[in-house]
Amino acid sequence: MVNHRRPALRRVLTGAAIGLVLAVTGPAGLAQAGTGAASTATGTAAAKARAVCPPTTLWANTGGGARNLIQYDTTGNTLSTAPLVRDYGDIAFSPNGSTLYGVDFPGTAGSTTLYAINPVTGGETASAPITGPLAAVTSVPAVNGLTSRADGTLIAGSFNTSQIFLIDPTTGVSTLFPVSFPAGVVSAGDFITLDDGDILAFGAASSTSPSPVFRIRPDNTIIQIGTVPQTFGAAKSAGSVYAFASNGDINLLNSLPTTASTAVLPVTTVEATGRGFYGATSTQDAGTCVTPAYTIAKTAKPGRAVDEGDTITYKVTVKNTGTTAASGNFTDDLSDVLDDAALVPGSVTSTTGSATVADETLTWTGTLAPGATATVTYKVKVNAPDTGDRRLVNAAAPTAPGGTCATSRACTVTIKVNKTEDCDEPGHGKPGHHHGDKPNHGRDDDYGHEDEDSMRK
Template sequence: MAYDSRPTLRRVLTGAAIGLVLAVTGSGGLAQAHAGTAAVSAGVAASKARAVCPPAPLWANTGGNDQRLIQYDTTGTTLSSAPLVRDYGDIAFSPNGSTLYGVDFPGSAGSVTLYTIDPVTGAETSSRPISGPLAAITPTPAVNGLTARADGMLIAGSFGTSQIFLIDPATGVSTLFPVSFPAGVVSAGDFITLDDGDVLAFGAPDTTSPSPVFRIRPDNTIIQIGTVPQTFGAAKSAGSVYAFASNGDINLLTSLPTTASTAPLPVTTVEATGRGFYGASSVQDSGNCVVPAYTVAKSASPAGPVNEGNTITYRLTVTNTGAVVANGDFTDDLSDVLDDATLVPGSLTSTTGSATLTGNTLNWTGTLAPGGTATVTYKVRVNSPDTGDRRLVNYAAPTAPGGSCASARTCTVTIEVKKKKGHKDCDRPGHGHGEGHGRGEGHGRGEGHGRGEDEGRGDGPGHGGRPDHGHDSAVG
């Protein structure tokens, strides 16, 4: 969440919620209160290493006067952006990546809601009231941390208490998580299941200080491992954790120690966006190795051969074949098409996403829901006369993670241009163009008898060897 961007709310939370937290947890915090619950998990296996996943996009939600759902790659480049209808304290993908959840911020006591959000459009698709201890926090629940566990339950935090919660997304019922933040620390914005099985948790001692970072072990012990610039959301990609700071920076955490420390953790800022982040997520936050998948297919009509002056319509189809939202980005190299043809002005269209031609390269970018499809079409007119190589060849290449061609041949199209009528195809020796068609001097024709320029020009003798019986010039 980005409470620093909302002065009125900050005063309420600082004056009431933090005071409440300090009063409730001042005698050792809720972690000790749940020591008995932690014992239930005493038999949980130690952290187990997971395979490193391929890169996945990072998603963030902004709020205040700029309510948007933004998708970034791991370099901080914006992949998509959609408007949101409200401030969400955080967002979280389900373990299989098929559902995006959001929690309203700040929420009023006794009334807080879990929403599902369309990641392509940003629209709310459903809502469910949250009940239980999370909804009972006063003066506001102020849910600002949300992440799915591998079992489908949602881990949630609040700026109004040190306690951590679980939410059943099927019912909206919240329960107490067996671990809480230490006394005086509340949730800053997120939880991430690391590849070693620990849960990374970001806290907040107040509204301005750096965020303390904790590891929650599978045996429900918690230790602080350092601090990072004040963080309101986090997302994991390919085993790395990216923290979305209150000042709009996207920071890569370059080290996640396993021993206790309060020292600053090393971070690398991959992008300074200047945006007001309220939360962040990725399809890999639950610890599952979820990856997108999409295919690209290409066709042309007519398929050829074509005549000079003909118009060819190209069609490219990109389809999300996976279970998670995907970027179906691809390029189409037209350099070996535009040497024989010219793009028909205004013919480049796309049913969704953005299609642009830069130089000889067509670029398409767009976000597709599972099963979603986008179609890109454009037309070219074969030059007349065609002074190119009389072959139109182009290849579409997927450029985002998870992309592939629909089959081995569906990304490439090759179209031949016919030669004009009456234009002989004389590629054999002695039947070439120009001088190779010349008639030799003498009684007979030089066609088919001579090889090379000498006989083709008619300089040499004919069959009889008498120069006075031959033609004076070559006939091309």
């Protein structure tokens, strides 16, 4: 059989094709399959069309000299990057998105391992040896296709055999899947549960040829539907499938025929990354509709009105409100603040992730675990005299999929700069008299935000 090793890609890579796997998580350790054991059938019920999910992010792992876990949006923008411990032949999320799995590549016969990976840090949190027929594949198991099914079991493929396998993520026990690739074809890197219930499988007939693409029906029949550029991983978002090619391209498959064909499938390259992909996944590969979700909320202190020379402290809180790791990226437009104030040097801080200011825009990037929060703070000092419009208005805006404002007004802060003539109390301008000397006199010392209409009242 042909040795389907990865070709050189700007550097020598010994990796395997990408795979996507999702499995249901248990209370601790590796995920627990929903059935408790690996099923040996794909199911004989007729395929049922699934509702199209909202967009989700795409995750990929690279290997060789640059081992990273990279999160992309569906236009190819990089949302986050974390270093990885080792080469993984493929990665896969559990069906609810709470656990990310990886399989060491190429592995050693009898000692291949399934790992749980922290998608925020890239570190390994648990491991289990894989046993059964997959572990016995010679000369090395070379798992390069991994994806979860809705019941929590994992589908896995190898470039050293045409057989396809199931893995129970709780025990690591593998069994034979009832379907194999045709003779002479091995796994190239992934399996995706389509919205119509079929499983999309990427194969390899040689180490350099395009990847044949197959549909596996619920009745355990398999047909080839076309070919795509050599693919080492795939991920699904909102019903669309993205193939991660051996040359580093992220390709959107424009067509997924339902009838047999060996024709070239049309693709659109959404990003030519040049990276050495080893695998890919998303939280929707198992046919589930898990999507990232996070909120942002912005406050300031003082929160409504200030005097010339005052310092304002802004705070933006980002919270992951979903069940899967998510980027909480946002921008904060400071252009209408900096015409009345100056950013205090060294005042930009973040509890996690990275916050920078450039061209009058603050940008925060970071990935958060479910329920986790990040707090970004910065300070500005109001000019004295203030020659601007005397209104500091700024709004934070989410820039990653699933981001929203915590409330309709949570992302915007408007602050007025008091004028001297605004105060008509006796004694104004005398030593010791200041707008802040009396409670609520033109000031609000609590964190707060309000829209411009309320400021005019």
